[in-house]
Amino acid sequence: MILLKRVIKAGFLNxxxxxxxxxxxxxxxxxxxxxxxxxxxLQTVLHSSLDQIKNKVDVTIYFNVGADExxxxxxxxxxxxxxxxxEVAYVSDAEALALFRERHKNDYPTIQALDEIGSxxxxxxxxxKAKEISQYESIANFMKSDNALVLGSASIIDxxxxxxxxxxxxxxxxxxxxAQKLGFLITLVLVFLSIIIxxxxxxxxxxxxxxxxxxxxxxxxxxxxxxxxxxxxxxIYGIFATFLTLLLFWPVTAWFGRNMTLFLGINxxxxxxxxxxxxxxxxxxxxxxxxxxxxxxxxxxxxxx
Amino acid sequence: xxxxxxxxxxxxxxxxxxxxxxxxxxxxxxxxxxxxxGAGKTTLVKMIVAEDTPTDGTVFxxxxxxxxxxxxxxxxxxxxxxxxxxxxxLLNNKTAYxxxxxxxxxxxxTNEEISTDVPHVLELVDLSEKIFSFPHQLSGGEKQxxxxxxAIINQPELIIADEPTGNLDPVNAHxxxxxxxKINDLGTTIILTTHNRGVVESIGKRVITMEKxxxxxxxxxxxxxx
Numbered sequence: 001m002i003l004l005k006r007v008i009k010a011g012f013l014n015x016x017x018x019x020x021x022x023x024x025x026x027x028x029x030x031x032x033x034x035x036x037x038x039x040x041x042l043q044t045v046l047h048s049s050l051d052q053i054k055n056k057v058d059v060t061i062y063f064n065v066g067a068d069e070x071x072x073x074x075x076x077x078x079x080x081x082x083x084x085x086x087e088v089a090y091v092s093d094a095e096a097l098a099l100f101r102e103r104h105k106n107d108y109p110t111i112q113a114l115d116e117i118g119s120x121x122x123x124x125x126x127x128x129k130a131k132e133i134s135q136y137e138s139i140a141n142f143m144k145s146d147n148a149l150v151l152g153s154a155s156i157i158d159x160x161x162x163x164x165x166x167x168x169x170x171x172x173x174x175x176x177x178x179a180q181k182l183g184f185l186i187t188l189v190l191v192f193l194s195i196i197i198x199x200x201x202x203x204x205x206x207x208x209x210x211x212x213x214x215x216x217x218x219x220x221x222x223x224x225x226x227x228x229x230x231x232x233x234x235x236i237y238g239i240f241a242t243f244l245t246l247l248l249f250w251p252v253t254a255w256f257g258r259n260m261t262l263f264l265g266i267n268x269x270x271x272x273x274x275x276x277x278x279x280x281x282x283x284x285x286x287x288x289x290x291x292x293x294x295x296x297x298x299x300x301x302x303x304x305x
Numbered sequence: 306x307x308x309x310x311x312x313x314x315x316x317x318x319x320x321x322x323x324x325x326x327x328x329x330x331x332x333x334x335x336x337x338x339x340x341x342x343g344a345g346k347t348t349l350v351k352m353i354v355a356e357d358t359p360t361d362g363t364v365f366x367x368x369x370x371x372x373x374x375x376x377x378x379x380x381x382x383x384x385x386x387x388x389x390x391x392x393x394x395l396l397n398n399k400t401a402y403x404x405x406x407x408x409x410x411x412x413x414x415t416n417e418e419i420s421t422d423v424p425h426v427l428e429l430v431d432l433s434e435k436i437f438s439f440p441h442q443l444s445g446g447e448k449q450x451x452x453x454x455x456a457i458i459n460q461p462e463l464i465i466a467d468e469p470t471g472n473l474d475p476v477n478a479h480x481x482x483x484x485x486x487k488i489n490d491l492g493t494t495i496i497l498t499t500h501n502r503g504v505v506e507s508i509g510k511r512v513i514t515m516e517k518x519x520x521x522x523x524x525x526x527x528x529x530x531x
């Protein structure tokens with residue numbers, strides 16, 4: 001316990017007395033954490049954009065005119081039970097007609113033609129949204145094969161528009177999975193580079209103290225005692241860098257929130273503020289671990305004697 | 306206490322820094338190791354604290370082969386030895402007080418012991434007024450006295466002083482030797498390396514003379530003869 005106290009105290013004292021060197025290390029860790037925070041925020045933008053695109057994709061099942069509504073509703077129920085399905089919306093033939101009239105209210109000839117027919121020429125339809133974009137195919141297949149679930153449902157279905165949209169949906173699936181893979185790869189490379197740079201900076205700060213480390217060993221200090229103080233110093237770099245990063249992203253996200261919300265499809269500032277606690281925990285953990293592990297590894301070389 | 310058995314140290318250049326040295330140092334002795342620069346004095350004392358390893362031969366501290374000790378045992382051994390160097394080897398970002406406190410913390414002394422003993426030992430070496438000064442605020446003589454204070458604080462069995470007067474003027478050099486003599490009178494073994502004739506002759510104890518890595522003289526009440 002007394003050793004722990006002394007190690008922590010020595011870590012703080014070293015940090016304070018190393019002055020400029022400490023601040024240089026903090027600056028580098030801050031840059032690393034900023035890269036990480038940017039990646040976190042960009043991932044959110046990417047995900048929200050992809051979600052928006054995904055939401056625009058659906059499969060519509062059109063029914064014959066005059067199809068039995070009970071059958072439609074029981075098909076809806078069985079669709080809702082599928083694990084792939086997120087949401088099924090039913091639009092009845094009357095609603096379909098109302099929507100059609102609303103959409104074409106300025107298109108006089110069409111409305112006039114509709115009035116001349118007299119009866120409702122439109123059937124009802126089901127709008128199916130899948131949880132994942134890649135699951136539309138299996139839902140469409142279900143519609144084709146599993147009609148036994150709802151006896152006679154084949155006879156009421158006019159068409160399923162999945163096959164018309166298939167090529168678009170497939171392309172979108174590829175783009176989305178590609179974007180996710182690329183995002184992950186870029187994240188990996190950036191994080192790796194930042195870690196290397198931070199490690200080297202901390203190694204440099206320890207290199208400056210190598211003579212002191214030798215002296216400490218000569219006067220009989222244990223490896224734990226020496227290493228511990230440097231690790232605490234590394235942790236302090238992480239803590240300060242976390243505060244600086246959080247502070248730095250305040251105005252940056254505010255600017256994005258004010259000027260880029262429409263373009264990004266998400267208000268970055270609101271997202272940042274409402275998730276600041278989680279972001280702080282993530283970058284604090286990364287910063288402290290980066291500082292302590294880098295110190296632990298960098299000092300090893302000088303402790304051998 | 307310390308036994309050098311056929312110790313040889315060769316560096317990359319094939320030049321022998323120490324050449325087949327056999328030596329026995331008894332507890333309580335005050336030994337001066339003399340010789341020109343490059344004679345092997347520093348290499349010899351570095352072997353005792355395992356700062357350097359022999360190419361051949363063994364060095365024992367009592368029954369322990371120093372160069373076969375694991376890291377933990379070596380740390381324990383070093384706690385029994387105080388070291389003073391020509392270049393002081395003080396911790397530059399610690400005050401005089403903290404430099405000594407660090408050596409005490411290393412051996413696990415309590416905070417109470419530290420706060421009583423540090424001012425006391427600084428008083429012994431006449432540095433009471435510099436207790437909160439950093440090494441860069443001290444003169445050469447003061448730095449060396451601080452190094453001695455650090456070396457003696459844990460009452461080691463052996464003190465190694467490698468050219469402790471090398472950077473000092475005659476008055477300060479004399480002070481340092483007087484302190485070392487006093488410590489020796491209290492029973493601590495001292496190994497002093499120097500090429501200062503006046504220093505050796507003022508001590509009047511065992512003198513080991515080295516030349517080109519070999520021990521060429523070992524006189525009980527020696528003088529500096531080269």
